[in-house]
Amino acid sequence: MKRIYLSYHYLLIWEILLVDRYVDISQYDFEKALKKFNPRLVKPEGVFEAVYKIPLENGLSIWVYSTIDTQTGVSREKGSDAIRTILMFDDRKIVEAAPKTLRTTNWDDNLIEKIESLIEMTTDYLDPSGHPLIKKKKKDGKGSFYGCALYPECKYIYKGEKPLGDLFSG
Numbered sequence: 001m002k003r004i005y006l007s008y009h010y011l012l013i014w015e016i017l018l019v020d021r022y023v024d025i026s027q028y029d030f031e032k033a034l035k036k037f038n039p040r041l042v043k044p045e046g047v048f049e050a051v052y053k054i055p056l057e058n059g060l061s062i063w064v065y066s067t068i069d070t071q072t073g074v075s076r077e078k079g080s081d082a083i084r085t086i087l088m089f090d091d092r093k094i095v096e097a098a099p100k101t102l103r104t105t106n107w108d109d110n111l112i113e114k115i116e117s118l119i120e121m122t123t124d125y126l127d128p129s130g131h132p133l134i135k136k137k138k139k140d141g142k143g144s145f146y147g148c149a150l151y152p153e154c155k156y157i158y159k160g161e162k163p164l165g166d167l168f169s170g
């Protein structure tokens with residue numbers, strides 16, 4: 001009896017390791033997963049995968065590179081690449097790229113988590129040059145600070161002299 005119990009677990013682990021890897025994602029599945037963010041399908045030149053833009057405040061937006069071929073409506077070869085999620089300013093400047101999302105069975109939850117973590121970086125405030133101020137993690141991983149989204153073009157860092165809300169319009 002014990003032996004059967006063990007082999008059952010062995011199979012379960014085997015399944016997690018091998019079967020629970022990559023899944024096909026249709027354009028329908030993808031749009032359904034992103035629905036709550038009101039994404040727009042955009043067509044950057046020379047890109048052959050469906051790209052979704054989630055507009056945010058102050059010229060910021062999140063771009064999601066789906067890996068779904070717009071010709072066929074299905075994801076490209078499994079495992080060949082992963083879903084990229086990028087916080088963008090003015091549709092051209094990469095502010096922050098989230099770690100890629102693998103197309104495993106829980107890809108949708110993982111992707112939503114990444115989109116939300118990028119949204120959490122954004123604020124309603126602008127720096128003195130009128131650029132969006134974003135919340136960044138310190139290099140040592142301890143705490144965060146507010147800095148310009150256009151770094152390194154603009155190196156403004158909010159030093160916390162006054163409460164953020166009193167300082168700038170946004």
Ligand SMILES: [Zn+2]
Nearest residue numbers: 127131148154
């Ligand atoms: Zn700036």
